[in-house]
Amino acid sequence: MSVLHLLALSLLVSVSGAKFSGRPGVNYGQLGDNLPSPSDSVKLIQSLNAKRVKLYDANPAILAALNATDIAVSVMVPNELIVNISKSSSLSDEWIRSNILPFHPSTKIRYLLVGNEILTSADSELKSALVPAMRKIQRSLKKLGVKKVKVGTTLAVDVLKTSFPPSSGEFRSDISGSVMKPMLQFLNRTKSFLFVDVYPYFPWAQDPAHVDLGYALFESTNVTVTDPATNLTYHNLFDQMIDAFVFATSRLGYPDLRIWVAETGWPNNGDYDQIGANVYNAATYNRNVVKKLSAEPPVGTPARPGKVLPSFIFALFNENQKTGPGTERHFGLLHPNGSRVYEIELSGETTEYKETLPAPENNEVYKGKIWCVVAKGANWTQLGEALSYACSQGNNTCDPIKSGGPCHKPDLTVLHASYAFSSYWASFRKTGGTCSFNGLATQTIKDPSFGRCEFPSVTL
Numbered sequence: 001m002s003v004l005h006l007l008a009l010s011l012l013v014s015v016s017g018a019k020f021s022g023r024p025g026v027n028y029g030q031l032g033d034n035l036p037s038p039s040d041s042v043k044l045i046q047s048l049n050a051k052r053v054k055l056y057d058a059n060p061a062i063l064a065a066l067n068a069t070d071i072a073v074s075v076m077v078p079n080e081l082i083v084n085i086s087k088s089s090s091l092s093d094e095w096i097r098s099n100i101l102p103f104h105p106s107t108k109i110r111y112l113l114v115g116n117e118i119l120t121s122a123d124s125e126l127k128s129a130l131v132p133a134m135r136k137i138q139r140s141l142k143k144l145g146v147k148k149v150k151v152g153t154t155l156a157v158d159v160l161k162t163s164f165p166p167s168s169g170e171f172r173s174d175i176s177g178s179v180m181k182p183m184l185q186f187l188n189r190t191k192s193f194l195f196v197d198v199y200p201y202f203p204w205a206q207d208p209a210h211v212d213l214g215y216a217l218f219e220s221t222n223v224t225v226t227d228p229a230t231n232l233t234y235h236n237l238f239d240q241m242i243d244a245f246v247f248a249t250s251r252l253g254y255p256d257l258r259i260w261v262a263e264t265g266w267p268n269n270g271d272y273d274q275i276g277a278n279v280y281n282a283a284t285y286n287r288n289v290v291k292k293l294s295a296e297p298p299v300g301t302p303a304r305p306g307k308v309l310p311s312f313i314f315a316l317f318n319e320n321q322k323t324g325p326g327t328e329r330h331f332g333l334l335h336p337n338g339s340r341v342y343e344i345e346l347s348g349e350t351t352e353y354k355e356t357l358p359a360p361e362n363n364e365v366y367k368g369k370i371w372c373v374v375a376k377g378a379n380w381t382q383l384g385e386a387l388s389y390a391c392s393q394g395n396n397t398c399d400p401i402k403s404g405g406p407c408h409k410p411d412l413t414v415l416h417a418s419y420a421f422s423s424y425w426a427s428f429r430k431t432g433g434t435c436s437f438n439g440l441a442t443q444t445i446k447d448p449s450f451g452r453c454e455f456p457s458v459t460l
Contacts, residue, residue, distance in 0.1 A: 022308040023294045024346050025052025025072070026333065027263055030059065031319040034336040038065040044338050045071065045316065049347035054262065054312045056116060058099035067107045074111035074312070075099065077137065079126070082115050085136055086129035092136035096144050104146055112137060112149050113195060113262070117156045119175055127175065131182045138190060150192040153183070154262040157198065160244055166303065167229040169244035170251055184254045193260035193310070196245050200237040200285070201266050201327075205275050211237065213363060217266075217281060218288035232302035238264070238289065243303040261311035264289060267327035268318070268341050271435065271443045272362075272370045273460055277327045280360040283342035286313060286333070287353065294348025313346065323439045368445055369457040372425040372435035373418035375442040383417050386437040390420035395427045400453065407453035418448055419455055426456035 026045060036044065038061045045053055046069070054074040055062060066073055077085065077095065085092045100109060114134045119127055130153060138151045157163065159180070161172045171180045187194060204216040214220035216237045225234040234240045242259060249257045266285035270277030292299055293311050300307040318332035318341070333344055343355040374383065391398035400407040400423075401416045409415050421441045425433055435441050449455045 020308050020310070021051065021294075022298050022310055023051055023348060024290055025054060025074075025310075025312045026050045026316050026346065027054045027056075027312045027314045028062070028316045029056055029314075029319050029322075031321040032317060032336055033321055035317055035319070036336070036338055038062040040338065041316065042066055042069065042071070044334060048333065049345045049349075051346075052110075052310075052312065053316075054111070054113075060099075060102070063103040063107050063109070067103065070108070072108045072110040074113060075109055076113045077115060077133070079115045079118060079121075082118065082133045083125055083129045085114075086132035089136055089139065092133075092140040093143065096137070096140040096146065100141075100146055100149075101144065104149070109149055112141070112151050114151065114153045116154050117197065118153060119159045119179065120156045127179055131179060131186060134183070134186055138186075151190060152187060152192050152195045152260070154195045154197055157196070157241065157244075160248055163241065163244035165225075165227040165229060166232070166234070166240055166243035167227050167247050169247035171248050176252065181252050184249055184252055184257060188254050188257055193258045194245065194249060195260045195262035196242075197263040197314075198238060198241045198261050199264060199266075200241065201276070201281075203237065203241075205277075208275055208363075208365075213276065213281075217284045218292065219284060227302075230303070234302055238292075239301040242301050242309065246301070246303045259309065261293075261309060263314040264311060265314035265331045267330045268332070269330035270327035270362075271325055272366050272445055273435075273443065273458070274325060274327050274362075275365055276360070276363050277330065278358075278360045278362055279342050280357045281363070282331075283344065283353075283355075283357050286344055289313070290344070290346055290348055291351070294346075321439070324436055325434065326443070365460050366445075367460070369447070369459055371418075371444050371446075371448055371455055371457050372421040372441050373444050373448055374414045374421065375440055378414075378440040380413070382438065382440060383413060386440050387413070387417045387420050390417075390424040390437070393424060393428065397423045397427055406451070407455075419453070422448070422455045422457065426458050429458055 026048060042065045052072045056076050057078060058075040103109060114137055118130050121127060134151055134153060141149055159171055159175060161170050162168045200216040204211045204213060212220055212223045215223045218236045225240060245259055266282040267277040268279045268282035293309055298306055298308045315331045317334050317336055318330050320329055322328040332341060334340055342357060343353045398420050399405060401419050402408060407419050421437060425435045435443050
């Protein structure tokens with residue numbers, strides 16, 4: 001055999017045997033009014049040694065900034081387009097022409113996710129449209145000559161009817177046959193991934209008395225969980241949650257379907273009623289998950305030992321315009337000014353960090369009173385509507401701010417809104433009421449009461 005043939009064969013072997021890296025990427029959300037420009041954000045992604053990034057849209061400025069980098073990119077079809085795309089090949093084609101063709105292949109778009117956590121929605125039409133939309137997008141990519149792009153969608157853990165023990169993992173009955181079976185068939189046929197969002201923080205925070213914090217943080221040395229059906233032993237909650245999906249897909253006939261962790265992370269701050277959301281825990285979790293996922297050879301999970309588990313860490317930035325509880329705005333690896341919330345990088349090459357982390361102060365439930373008041377910088381236009389909503393829910397929520405009441409100050413809308421928010425939260429927290437009001441409210445442990453006006457409070 002000639003030297004030329006040997007070289008050609010060597011090249012073929014090296015290419016075909018190229019390893020698929022488990023090195024985590026990062027989710028790049030944009031729900032903030034103080035975030036760096038796309039070009040500066042890409043530099044920050046590179047400073048974290050991230051080789052993959054996931055977007056929640058197909059933002060052209062970001063895709064342009066990622067041009068000619070070695071960062072593999074995941075883009076997303078917005079939830080609101082899915083129903084229409086599912087019915088129209090021409091609309092699907094147009095979306096690819098407008099959002100992918102101008103950038104591919106010089107921007108390394110490798111994954112195209114159709115919607116975000118669609119199966120969490122109560123909208124039956126939207127859920128039914130998901131797989132048809134995925135098929136339409138796949139056909140459009142092929143028709144328009146776009147190669148090396150895998151199509152998928154992201155799933156929250158609530159798609160599972162049961163998840164413990166992991167071997168009992170099973171998809172909800174309302175989606176198992178109608179949505180998940182054809183979806184898994186599609187993903188298997190196209191050699192794509194099941195993209196899942198896995199957050200050990202939430203099951204721990206919901207039941208800290210029975211779920212060990214160290215087990216959730218990859219730090220436990222003496223806590224293990226053994227699945228009675230398989231005798232597989234788990235040393236952390238992350239593996240346990242992943243394997244519930246492994247068994248759920250197996251139950252539908254797809255035991256080898258690859259899984260991709262679309263989101264995982266830990267909040268670095270939160271509200272007073274949100275236990276364990278702090279810098280110490282966030283740094284510990286994310287450093288440990290990077291170490292696990294980037295290990296060579298791959299570690300895998302008890303049900304899939306030695307298998308690569310690709311992932312995206314959530315999230316690049318703390319995003320101040322996200323609604324919901326305080327944790328939603330505090331999952332970032334970086335502050336909006338680009339500084340790190342704590343030392344971290346995503347290559348897995350850093351095994352020890354010199355930084356002394358601040359001791360966690362909220363790993364136990366807060367014992368005092370908490371009030372819900374208007375947040376600093378709240379939109380005044382929206383405040384009146386939120387005040388009306390809080391006062392219209394019954395339980396005499398707002399009687400004290402009515403004319404003649406001890407808290408009535410007709411010229412002080414913020415005070416009235418703060419009272420209404422606190423009263424509403426105190427009345428309805430146990431039945432699902434939150435101190436959020438679309439970002440207009442925040443929790444405080446400083447009593448806002450004055451004179452004869454006593455603000456209702458919550459005690460956890």
